[in-house]
Amino acid sequence: MKKIKMLCISMLLFITIGCKQTITSEKQVVKTEQKKDVNGFSYETVTNDPTGLRLYTLDNGLKVYLSKNTDEPKIQTYIAVRAGSNYDPKNSTGLAHYLEHMVFKGTHKIGTADWQKEKEYIDRISELYEQHRAEKNVDKKLAIYKEIDKVSLEASNYSIANEYDKMTASLGATGTNAYTSFEQTVYTNKIPSNELDKWLDLESERFSTLVLRLFHTELEAVFEEFNRGQDNDRWKIYFASLDGLFPTHPYGQQTTIGSAEHLKNPSMVDINNYFHKYYIPxxxxxxxxxxxxxxxxxxxxxxTFGKFEKKELTHPELPKEEPITKPVVKEVYGPTSEFISVAYRSDKINSKEEKFVTLCDMIMxxxxxxxxxxxxxxxQVVQRASCYPTFLNDYGYHTFTGRPKSGQTLDEVKDLLLEQIEKLKKGEFEEWMIEAVVNDLKLSRTRQYENNSALADAYVDAFIYKQNWEDRIKFLSDLKKITKTELVDFANQFYKNNYVVTYKRKGEDKNIVKxxxxxxxxxxxxxxxSSDYLKVFNQKESAPLEPNFIDYKKAIKETKMANNINVSYVLNxxxxxxxxxxxxxxxxxxDKKISLAAGYLExxxxxxxxxxxxxxxxxxxxVDYYVSAQDDKTYVGLRGLKENLPKGLELLEHLWDNAKADQEAYDKYVEKIYKGxxxxxxxxxxxxxxxxxxxxKYGENSRLRDIMQIDELKTINPEELVNVIKEMKNYKQRIFYYGKDVEAAVEALNNHHKIYGELKDYPAAKEYLETETGGNVFYTNYDMVQTEMLFLAKGEPFKPENLAASTLFNTYFGSGLSSxxxxEIRESKSLAYSAFASYSNARKKEDSNYVMAYVGTQANKLEQAVDAMMELMNNMPEAEKQFKAAKNATLKKIAAERITKSNIFWSYERLxxxxxxxxxxxxxxNTIKNMTMEDLKSxxxxxxxxESYNVMVIGNKKDLDVKSLQKLGKIKELDVDYLFNYVNEKKIKS
Known part of the structure; x- marks a missing residue:
């Protein structure tokens, strides 16, 4: 199925709620109704809405989207603000995103040991930043920054870092984060349902006041995020394409991360003004x-939130774009492979064009x-091509992308993409396609929205994009009403010589900001x-939530086919x-050829x-089919509408039994592998x-390097690969079914999955031995701004008794915002945007556990980052309060976790x-309940x-701080082709 990104389409037709799903019929009445609940609160609901939405509007204007799903005792929470980078002041781009970061820093109650004293320093820091922004003399500017650094250190005597994160962790929350885009800033948590009261208290306090504490350290984290963007060629293509599509509108002229110049010269005054203007109910x-x-x-x-005061609100009037009348050409450079994008500007979300472009996209x-x-x-006439639509409040766009195959130019790929658009304009697609693609969208929505988070995303979109939920429910039905003639007429009007083409070429990017x-x-x-607020917060008791453990032997049912093949099943x-x-x-x-054959079957x-x-x-x-070969498993799968299982299985078995080798297709397939x-x-x-x-982990003798070379692939007769697929049926096998009507599924298997004779044992598997770690720094040169490091130490063999301690250790020490x-790495020292560490348990009982740590930082901070990480990996700080919070959080996460649906089977497979x-x-x-700080230290x-680490490093050689790496071991530079064994000659330098 085609994956539609969150910001592209937020339509929804039918959804899983609780234990029963219904499908909206086009004949059912879909209309908005006004109702009142038992408390007298008015809300909107839509008849025959399978999501069960209740949309409330409080007296202060706050919108509240509620939907009930009892599959697990959790609630996906989003707090959405209709304000993003579109509304950044032109001299403060990146403001909305930076504000998002600062909302995690607490309030005048959260995160402070003495607010009155801390406030004096924060006010002083704000004044200094205004001076810093206005100052043009470089030396004086630096002096002001040093004063900011000095005052910030003094202010930190009264601040308490990560109190908000500690409190959400103490609830057992997961997914604590936020994101900012053009038109929204959204704050996320997934909480155990018994912690709703405490979460509401915390969030209503969080959004009541903005305090810009620890400002300059967080700004450095944003700079690291900016650097990651400079190292991401996909983002460069995206920004260049938007610049062409929107030469005056903020969509194309203001990136969410902001410009380097504005990040260097922030204004705390501007950020406060933005918060007070837009963060209102x-x-x-x-x-x-x-x-x-x-x-x-x-x-x-x-x-809680109803106490917030309603204020007058005006959003700025944004520029209107002139029509694009001829192709606009953009170019970006970077180290990744070549790529091309062709984009057409469309009308906004909720427009008639949204429906037509959506349908065109799926036909394409x-x-x-x-x-x-x-x-x-x-x-296989290109390496890969696709398209996707995006719809926003002012405009939308339809983007076509392509990667060239070997020897192909980007212009040739562009011409092929445009050729497909011409076929659409000529109506060169079959009549049944419109209904089929709408049904495909229905299927994908069902799968996508089977979890709370995806449904909550849809509601956030509805709010941000001012969507009438009734219209969203009707959206796919409206698509079905569009005729082929209407669609072709639209395509001829819409897809003209009015596109933006962006060439991503290999080469040095001259626009990198150091x-x-x-x-x-x-x-x-x-x-x-601890702040007084935290002390009171921790004293509040929530109703207990007892964990629910599963009996796999009862939850996974067993039956057999007529030929005695075992069928495990879980009812949907x-x-x-x-x-x-x-x-x-x-x-x-x-057998390495299994994977090759699986790919060829397509x-x-x-x-x-x-x-x-x-x-x-x-x-x-x-119905979808797939053949997937992993290291130790191969899956032949089928999924889709239950009623079509027999026909789908019949078709799959026909392909399996009657596949015909095609030399031309195989030659192209080998070329595709090479280019890939x-x-x-x-x-x-x-x-x-x-x-x-x-x-x-493995040195030279790894699965990754144990590949068939291209010359070897070229000598293979494709008939041999077809036989590999056909022969698989003769090996031992088992079946897992997730769905309804097991008897009908088994009957379909008996009718179509024919097995003759005794099933064969598997050929012996090749073993790949883990090497001992320590004393090595493996380095690969890459044109990038950051330097990224991965520390890896081989531990003892897997032991089940380590699972509890390692889980608690990871929560306390290495994972999450409060770890x-x-x-230490980000909050205190501002050395990275991303840094983590973990004790990683093996996936197989015969394998070893590993200690792992990661940090990505500016090259000129490398020595500090290495020293900071190694200090932590050898001397774990002991913080009793933080340990108790981590322990409590870990227990609550386990208590709220439910293993359901098909995951019952797959989790058992992993165990x-x-x-x-x-x-x-x-x-x-039970083990974690009784653990102490002393146990964790032990x-x-x-x-x-x-532990003795192998350190893997990727970065720009000319910026490499060799001395800091030499402390960790002998540096070996590894050529990329050698790493992946894409050439026969070994290229290794010491």
Missing amino acids: NNMAVVLVGDLNYDTTIKKINE ANGNAGLIDLNLNQN VQNPGITPVNLNRGK KNNDLFDLNIIFDMGKDN YIGTDKYSAEEIKKEFYKLG RQDEKTQKGNILWDGLYSFG IVFQ KKLGIDNDNREAMY FFDKNVKG
């Missing part, structure tokens, strides 16, 4: 989806049977202190979708259907987390690999302290 929404009671919840929200690319899918991807290390003095964290109580997996307990470790047909026709037949049924490898090795994420990580590592045959969370929960001393 009549410009905000509270969204809650989960295990809640409508009537009591809205009453509690009114008692739906991941299966669209024009781009079949003509370009299926036929940021100096300001030499910030580490501020005090005051871990041992929510909707009429199914997921069927035929599982082979062998994978790439058993490009071939049978004696009855061409490859394109196969895709169309599956698409008509609303060349593209992947240009991505810094792949280099660090695949190449360097694998080398640090020791995050506080069996570790030699565990029960829900081990119960033993973990775990640290035994498993983390003094």
Whole structure:
């Protein structure tokens, strides 16, 4: 299925709620009704709305979106503000995003040991920043900054870092974060449902007052985020495309992160003004989806957020764009592989154009049977191509993307994309496609919105984009009313010579901004202190929430096919979708050709259907198939509408039994693999987390490097790969089914999944041995602003008894906003945007556990970052209050966790690999309850302290601080081709 990004489309037709899902029929009446609850609060509801939304508007204008789902005792919470980077002052771009960061710093009650004294320093810092902003003399500007640093240190004597994060963690919250975009800033938490009262108290206090404490250290974290953006070529393409689409509107002229110049010269006055103007109840929404009671919840929200004062609100009038009358050309450069984007500006969300562009988009690319899918991807005439729409409050845009195959130019890819658009304009698609793509959207919405977070996202979009929920419910029905003639007429009017084409070329980016290390003095964290608010907060008792552990042997039912193949199943109580997996307990470790053959199957047909026709037949049924080869497993899967399972399985088995080798398709497939490898090795994420990580763990003899070379691939007869797929059916296998009507599913398997003779045992799997770590620094040169480091130490073999302690350790020490590592590296020392550490348990009982740490920082902060991380990894700070909070948070997270739906089976599969045959969370929960700080220190001393690390580093060689790395071991520079074994000659320098 095609993935639609959150900001692209926020339509919804039917959804899982509680234990029952209904599907909105086009014949059902869908209309908005006004109702009152038992407390007398008025709310809107939409008849036949499967989401069960109640939309309240409090007297102060606050919008409240509530929906009930009792699958788990949790509530997804969002607090949304209709204000983003569009409204940044022109001389303070990045303001809305930076304000988002500062809202985590507390209020005059949260995060302070003495507000009156702290306020004096904060006021002084604000004055100094205004002087700093106005000053033009470089030396005087630096002197003012040093004074800011000095006063900030003094102010930190009265601040208490991360109190907000500590309190959300103490609730057992997960996903504590926020995001800012053009038109919104949204704050997120997922909380246990029994903690709603405390969460409302905390959030209503949080948004009551803005205090810009620890301002200059957080600003450095934002600079690190800015640097990460400079190292991201995808963002560069995105910004360049928007610049072309919107030459006057903030969409194209003000990035959310802001300009470097404005980040260097912030104004605390501007930030306060922005907060007081837009962070008001009549410009905000509270969204809650989960295990809640409508009537009591809205009453509690009114008692907290209802106290906020309504204010007059005006949003600025933003510029209107002139029509684009000829192609606009943009170019960006960077180290990653070449890429092209072609984008057309559209009308805004909630417009008629939104419906037509959405439908055009799915006709063009739906991941299966669209024009781009079949003509370009299926036929392998480009490396990869797709398209997606985005709709915002003022405008939208439809973006087409493509990657060239080997020897192909970006202009050739562009021409091929435009050629597909011409086919759309000529109506060269079949009549059934409109209904099929709408049904596809229905399917994807069902899958996407089966969880609380996705539904809450849809409500946030409805608020931000001023959507009438009734219209959202009707959206897909409206699409079905569009005729092919109307769509073709629209395409001819819309897709003209009015696009923005952006070329992403390989090469040096001349626009990179280098940021100096300001030499910030580490501020005090005051871990041992607590505000009066925190003390009272911790004394409040919530209703207890007892954990729920699962009996896998009862929850996973068993039956058999007529041929005696075992079928495990879990009933789907929510909707009429199914997921069927035929599982082979062998994978790439058993035969490297399995993965190759699985990928090849996508490009071939049978004696009855061409490859394109196969895709169309599956698409008509609303069914997906997939063949996926992992290291030790291979899955042949089918999923979609339950009623079409028999036909879908029949079609899959036909392909399985009758696939025909195609030499031309195979030759293109090998070319695609070669180009894919060349593209992947240009991505810094792949280099660090695949190449360097694998080398640090296994050395030369790793799965990653144990590949078939291109010359070897070219000699393979594709008939051999087809036989590999066909022969798989003769190996031992088992089946997992998630859905309704198990008897019908087994009957379909008996009718179509024919097995003859005795099933074969699996071929022996190749083993890859983990190397000992320590004394090595593996380095790869890459053109980037930041330097990223990964520390890896091999620990002892997996032990189930370590699971409880390691889980608590990770919460306390290395993971999350309130962890020791995050506080020290980012909050106190401003050395990174992202820093974490973990004790990572093995995935198989025969493998080892690992200690891991990561930090990404400016190259000129490398030495400080290395020293800070190594100090922490050898000397864990002991903070009793923080330990108790981490322990409480860990217990609450386990108590609120529910293993449901198909995850019952897949979680059991993961546990069996570790030699565990029960829900081990119960033993973990009971162990953690009795753990002390001394127990955690003992775990640290035994498993983390003094470990010997392999250090993997990626960064720009000319900026590399060699001396700081030499402290960690012998530096070895590894060539990218050597890391991935893409060449026969080893390229290694010492």
